Amino acid sequence: MLDNDILKTLVSKEEIKEICKKLGDKITKDYKDKDLVVVGLLSGCLPFMSDLVREIDLYIKTDYIKVSSYNGGTSSSGHIEIKSDLNLCVENKDVLLVDDIIDTGLTLKETVNYFLNVKKAASVKTCVLLDKPEGRKEKIEADYVGTKVENCFVVGYGLDFDGFYRNLGYVGVLKEEVYKK
Ligand code: IMP
Ligand code: MG
16 A cells, blocks of 8 residues: 555665664674663654664663754754653763654754753764765764665655655655645
8 A cells, every 4th residue: 555655665675674784783893892872763763773773782771862853043952852852861871863864964963962962971973774965954974874865755664754654664755646645
């Protein structure tokens, strides 16, 4: 059913599996002697976070935060509003933020600042499944990237259109007729 709305597959189930294994191995090596807390950005992170953490062979803790980014206006947390905060204390911990995609970079940039300045994490790095380099407006690159994608609207594996398609097992481009409906 959902497949019928997809114009083309950008990242297949098999590719996603390989990406998670590769990133998980790298993170396992990089954080060997660190105190790692992996923090997922809800809701888009969920499928990726779930697969990624199972490829990390370390004693890690996991937690989640829900933020929404906005342009203009500032608060103590910068250009993000914290919709739902962490449960864990990450002071002096090494935090790895996990999200589905980096596009303009605003969400990740402001969330990194929040973890450094407000949460007082020892270090903050970022991991995304997808990178849309052409969409970038902020000066930030993710530290761990699954794969780069072209500058088009993608759905699946956590990424939504109007709240739907997060449960699609792969990443694809929506047919024009679907979002023009
Ligand atoms: P940024 O702050 O512009 O980097 O945006 C990151 C957020 O925008 C992601 O966490 C997604 O929720 C959303 N986003 C960006 N590009 C897409 C897309 O192609 N499909 C679905 N959501 C997207
Ligand atoms: Mg998101």
